[in-house]
Amino acid sequence: MTFSGSNTGAVTWESARMKSRGVTGxxxxxxxxxxxxxxxxxxxxxxxxxxxxxxxxxxxxxxAIIAIILLACYILFYIxxxxxxxxxxxxxxxxxxFVIILAANVGGGVMEWKGAREWAIERDxxxxxxxxxxxxxxxxxxxxxxxxxRYAHEWRESWEKVxxxxxxxxxxxxxxxxxxxxxxxxxxxxxxxxxxxxxxSLQKHTYRDINEFNxxxxxxxxxxxxxxxxxxxxxxxxxxxxxxxxxxxxCGGFNLGSFFVRRSEWTDQLLDIWWDPxxxxxxxxxxxxxxxxxxxxxxxxQPWIRSHxxxxxxxxxxxxxIGACNANGNDTRIHYDQNDRDFLVNMAGCEFGRDxxxxxxxxxxxxxxxxxxxxxxxxxxxxxVIWFKLTGQKVRL
Amino acid sequence: MVRRSHLKTILLFVLAIFGLVWLFSGSKLSxxxxxxxxxxxxxxxxxxxxxxxxxxxxxxxxxxxxxxxKHGYGTFIAKAGDYxxxxxxxxxxxxxxxxxxxxxxxxxxxxxxxxxxxxxxxPNSRVEEHVMGTQQLEEMMLKDHSxxxxxxxxxTFSHLxxxxxxxxxxxxxxxxATTSLVLRNGEWAKFFLDTWFDPxxxxxxxxxxxxxxLEHIVQWHPTILSKLAIVPQRAINAYSTVDHGAQYKDxxxxxxxxxxxxxxxxxxxxxxxxxxxxxxxxxxxxH
Numbered sequence: 001m002t003f004s005g006s007n008t009g010a011v012t013w014e015s016a017r018m019k020s021r022g023v024t025g026x027x028x029x030x031x032x033x034x035x036x037x038x039x040x041x042x043x044x045x046x047x048x049x050x051x052x053x054x055x056x057x058x059x060x061x062x063x064a065i066i067a068i069i070l071l072a073c074y075i076l077f078y079i080x081x082x083x084x085x086x087x088x089x090x091x092x093x094x095x096x097x098f099v100i101i102l103a104a105n106v107g108g109g110v111m112e113w114k115g116a117r118e119w120a121i122e123r124d125x126x127x128x129x130x131x132x133x134x135x136x137x138x139x140x141x142x143x144x145x146x147x148x149x150r151y152a153h154e155w156r157e158s159w160e161k162v163x164x165x166x167x168x169x170x171x172x173x174x175x176x177x178x179x180x181x182x183x184x185x186x187x188x189x190x191x192x193x194x195x196x197x198x199x200x201s202l203q204k205h206t207y208r209d210i211n212e213f214n215x216x217x218x219x220x221x222x223x224x225x226x227x228x229x230x231x232x233x234x235x236x237x238x239x240x241x242x243x244x245x246x247x248x249x250x251c252g253g254f255n256l257g258s259f260f261v262r263r264s265e266w267t268d269q270l271l272d273i274w275w276d277p278x279x280x281x282x283x284x285x286x287x288x289x290x291x292x293x294x295x296x297x298x299x300x301x302q303p304w305i306r307s308h309x310x311x312x313x314x315x316x317x318x319x320x321x322i323g324a325c326n327a328n329g330n331d332t333r334i335h336y337d338q339n340d341r342d343f344l345v346n347m348a349g350c351e352f353g354r355d356x357x358x359x360x361x362x363x364x365x366x367x368x369x370x371x372x373x374x375x376x377x378x379x380x381x382x383x384x385v386i387w388f389k390l391t392g393q394k395v396r397l
Numbered sequence: 398m399v400r401r402s403h404l405k406t407i408l409l410f411v412l413a414i415f416g417l418v419w420l421f422s423g424s425k426l427s428x429x430x431x432x433x434x435x436x437x438x439x440x441x442x443x444x445x446x447x448x449x450x451x452x453x454x455x456x457x458x459x460x461x462x463x464x465x466x467k468h469g470y471g472t473f474i475a476k477a478g479d480y481x482x483x484x485x486x487x488x489x490x491x492x493x494x495x496x497x498x499x500x501x502x503x504x505x506x507x508x509x510x511x512x513x514x515x516x517x518x519x520p521n522s523r524v525e526e527h528v529m530g531t532q533q534l535e536e537m538m539l540k541d542h543s544x545x546x547x548x549x550x551x552x553t554f555s556h557l558x559x560x561x562x563x564x565x566x567x568x569x570x571x572x573x574a575t576t577s578l579v580l581r582n583g584e585w586a587k588f589f590l591d592t593w594f595d596p597x598x599x600x601x602x603x604x605x606x607x608x609x610x611l612e613h614i615v616q617w618h619p620t621i622l623s624k625l626a627i628v629p630q631r632a633i634n635a636y637s638t639v640d641h642g643a644q645y646k647d648x649x650x651x652x653x654x655x656x657x658x659x660x661x662x663x664x665x666x667x668x669x670x671x672x673x674x675x676x677x678x679x680x681x682x683x684h
Contacts, residue, residue: 224481265620268620272618272620272621273618282597302592302595303587304592305591
């Protein structure tokens with residue numbers, strides 16, 4: 001279909017359309033059906049993961065937000081003191097139920113001056129317990145055991161245990177258990193809480209029949225024609241809730257370097273009876289370990305003490321270094337073993353010819369070494385080693 | 398709809414079970430075995446071996462048994478020789494006999510220890526009312542009262558309530574008197590008796606054996622002092638003579654022949670004979 005004389009201004013449909021486009025639109029480019037995205041929009045969008053509607057998109061968003069909030073809460077819980085209060089509260093973590101008493105300044109005061117090593121021991125031991133209670137929400141009571149003149153005529157050195165336990169029960173009304181620790185102890189595994197390590201399954205960990213491990217060779221249970229079945233039983237009434245005193249035995253018998261007492265009427269009575277002037281007068285010459293010997297004596301002779309006392313395997317709460325109790329060499333009942341990650345080490349008797357500070361230092365370093373986090377391991381086991389190989393210099397990062 | 402309502406009942410049921418379990422586990426933790434009070438009182442008397450199977454000991458036993466039968470109480474009559482005292486004086490056997498009585502009668506509420514040289518005179522006085530009755534005891538007990546008059550600075554508690562009292566005792570002219578005492582059964586009683594019976598005290602040669610040991614523990618140990626009530630002597634421990642303490646008058650629950658000895662008019666058997674008619678008459682009249 002041609003028209004003659006197109007050059008003479010004759011108008012065709014096609015040319016009119018082209019002209020009008022030039023007037024109304026932009027001559028240099030077009031917005032319609034041009035460019036990569038406009039041309040390929042459908043293809044791209046159909047190849048994206050397909051949602052079957054608006055609703056689902058929202059669901060995913062909500063889920064993501066919840067996850068982020070949870071993560072934030074988790075982080076907040078652990079970076080703020082919130083987890084501390086959680087662990088502390090008696091009806092949540094239950095940390096308030098436990099008080100640690102640490103005996104400081106043993107034999108110091110009037111009797112002798114402390115040297116640099118003694119100060120260092122005290123500093124390390126105290127720091128160790130401070131960190132531990134801060135981690136788990138327990139309370140720490142540091143008591144001054146320096147020799148006091150209690151009565152005009154006698155020195156009652158180290159009998160202050162009784163008074164300090166009594167005071168602590170008064171000072172911490174929510175405390176259910178008091179854990180006594182001597183100064184020469186070190187908590188090797190601060191990541192064990194008392195609850196998970198011990199109290200959640202007390203029945204499993206304790207034994208009440210002393211025949212299980214009986215270094216003193218006591219006759220147990222008592223034999224007497226006048227006692228009730230509970231007093232004659234090797235395990236008291238067998239109910240774990242009737243246990244008010246938990247301690248461990250070393251090669252020589254009872255050891256009070258680390259022990260637990262529960263708040264109870266029974267405990268009040270024990271603390272009251274423990275020191276008695278008539279017993280003291282008759283026995284103080286042979287009671288080498290004072291209140292420890294007195295407790296042994298009470299346990300031996302008094303049925304009411306036996307039926308509420310339980311024992312813990314020594315290495316649960318009171319491992320010894322190889323320097324203590326070593327007449328028969330290494331004893332797996334008694335001595336610390338780092339492969340088993342024992343909870344606490346008690347450098348018992350280190351003041352008699354051993355090096356307390358040296359032992360304390362070594363155990364402190366060992367505890368750190370065993371409990372390094374991945375970053376510390378990376379630094380020390382990899383970076384420092386490589387650095388040493390490269391430069392021949394040891395570095396501490 | 399039917400299933401949903403089922404679900405509801407099941408849920409409620411489960412909740413109820415948990416509630417019950419919780420309740421019971423709670424009560425289980427609440428301490429020692431309850432004491433039912435059967436019998437309410439056990440009367441304890443220990444005879445020295447020399448009185449074994451004599452007319453005198455038969456007389457005293459008779460008195461105890463008749464009194465106990467009247468009120469449905471238990472009696473616990475022991476011989477000092479039954480117990481191993483590790484060389485301590487025979488009078489220590491009273492402590493261990495009380496412990497033994499608790500073993501034999503674990504459900505009794507009170508133990509009344511009455512000396513071998515004593516007779517119960519008033520058949521109608523019940524221990525749980527006459528001595529341990531709340532009002533009676535609170536009226537009787539001597540508060541803020543020196544344990545060993547006149548020099549002892551340790552005194553009975555001034556704010557003690559009857560329900561806190563686990564141990565009732567009297568004083569005579571010399572101090573605490575252990576010829577008649579009432580003890581409330583329970584964990585505390587075991588603690589107290591075991592402590593009193595400590596071999597350290599038995600070997601200490603206290604001048605008056607268990608009586609001085611008791612004075613010692615009461616004054617040194619607040620967990621014992623805080624459970625102790627001293628009552629006027631005639632409430633449970635009237636003496637037949639006026640020499641060492643308050644003298645018996647008609648109506649008192651018991652008479653104690655405190656310093657009886659030998660074979661003459663002051664012998665225990667003769668003293669007891671003097672009261673024999675009276676208590677038998679009083680008991681007979683009440684049958």
